Amino acid sequence: MPKRIPRYTISFFSKNQPVFYGLLLLVVFFIPFYSFLGDFHERFMYISIMSMLYIVLALGLNIIPGFTGLLDLGFVGFYAIGAYTAGLLTLKCAALGPPWDILSNYWVIIPLAALNGALWGILLGAPTLRLTGDYFAIVTFGFSELVVLVIVNEMWLTRGPMGLPGIASPGIDLTFLYPITRFFFENPIVYSFKGRVPFFYLILFMMIVTIFIMNRLEDSRLGRAWFAIRDDEIAAECSGINIMRYKVIAFAISASFGAIGGSFFARWFGFISPVSFKFWESILILCMVVLGGMGSIPGVILGATVLVSLSEILRQVLEPWPDLVQARYALFGIILILMMRFKPAGLIPLSRVKRVMSTKDETILQTMNESFFSVSTDRKKLSKDR
């Protein structure tokens, strides 16, 4: 029996995964009660919610560069689709009255946003996923820019650059269970989200579900197929994997997580405008995945937490110089360059990713680049033949 290669190159993460997630949950769960932080607590709560939102997004994006080895530069497009789906449904359907006002309920919106994201993921992915890696990257970029352009220009629907203000907070309405709950409580249970604490637990719950799904996906038939495609597309195809199908599924799942993140963002902030969905947001999320380690779930969690905290702290520190606040993104550029140069598999690398990303072996490199760049390498071969 051959020795199993540990999943992560840092043995703590491959051996003690339950311990890691348990500790993480323990620390995070009580953040709303960290009163010893004093004045900083409000800020800390905000950073925590942002971090968890970005963990959900980064884990969603992680499927594409991490599991299937493609570069997706348009993730923010799905984030925007999710946010506007949630915002528009909330604002328009609440006014319609029953039975349509059920669509403005956040618990109904989450699956709808996810479905809408997945739908657009499939619509974009099906024709483009057969492209080579760099073309695919640029198409996804074009798509996200088009999404933002549509949002800016279709004033009748989205109010354009003015954005959608006044999106109601979600709430829990158990009135329909009144026949049962009336035995315990006098009034129907209606709770609407106020302040940061309920949103904190909502996004915490979403994050836990996302991490759970990602962990299960990684080892599933689907995940193994994705890794096979990542390592060597042609070999995967020869082993009977329908590459297109698995790639489109990957894209749809990734998109739906982006959309879910967007729907949370819309209902939490209460205001969305095209400014929130700039291209650099995609790069920021990509940077989280790259920093933590492509494909590595604990890595992505670490990357998102570090970058969101860093970004917020820098925003705080650079407050007096408004131009510098925006320019703090230069740091993320440097992080991307340095990571690719010195630790291409990230801070908590997956063994299988590290093997291919930092290899000096010509044959491994060639197969990898062929999977990523199949048409262009073949063009070279053709011209050589000629």
Add this chain to the structure above:
Amino acid sequence: MFIQQLVNGLTLGGVYALIAVGYTMVYGIIELINFAHGEIYMLGAFLAFSFVTMFNVPFPLAILLSISCCALFGVILEFIAYRPLRKAPRLAALITAIGASLFLQNIALMIWGGRLKTYPKGTIPEIFKSALFYINDLKIAFCQYYLQFNGISITGDVRITLLRGDVSVSLLQYNILIITIFLMFCLHILITQTKIGTAMRACAQDKTTASLMGINVNRVISFTFAVGSGLGAVAGIIVGVYYNAIFPMMGYTAGVKAFAAAVLGGIGNIPGAMFGGFVLGIAESYGAGYLSSGYRDGIAYAIMILVIIFRPSGLLGRKTVVKV
């Protein structure tokens, strides 16, 4: 309107073509989408502006200085960011390119600030601004037109009956077109006739064999970056003068559109990039004029996506077959 949009489109297309050539040359040699190329174009505009306004350098000299600085930046960028990754997986190089783009854009934001910069009056010689000719209402069979060139007016007759509307071509637009075509011609000579051009073509085909033939591949790649970045800087300066608006984000949209132009002509194909640039510029101009000006950028993206989906090898590229 129709002719006017064509003129505007050609001007815009010339600029895209200049940037697109930089993308396509780099891609041809090291198979990397140099995302930071748009940023070099932006730096070109900013540097020329700074030389003129801060150091009071005469405009022609500022152009030369800006071009050489940008060529140097291109070489440094390649040396620091891309060269160590030449043997690394493509994904790593692509991510590095994005990082470099993000970095340069924000450095510019840090140095020059986010506000729109405009050339103060009098810093640009008037010859770049005056109207070259202005044709009034072409539906009149014999209409008067005047050619204004340095204050000299010539009057005469023109016989065009087919079109209606006003057409004005400024000397600047005319110059842009001439400069673009001239530079393209020079580039063509450089690549087809000179020794370094032959070396570039050799490296694009096969770097290993080229190095066996005694070509210094590293130097050729540096040279390619220098030429591409220099052309990008020219485009940046032109746009800075033409629209009289310089801002740190200008490189990002122009960069992507130029990439679209490169894809349109078949990436790696230099005449294709020129052709793609003009096609894209004209399409964008007509789209903005006749459809909706809000979707101006969208037209370029849509064309790019459609071309990539339906003809990934570009309009001028050869169809490729995937071989195992």
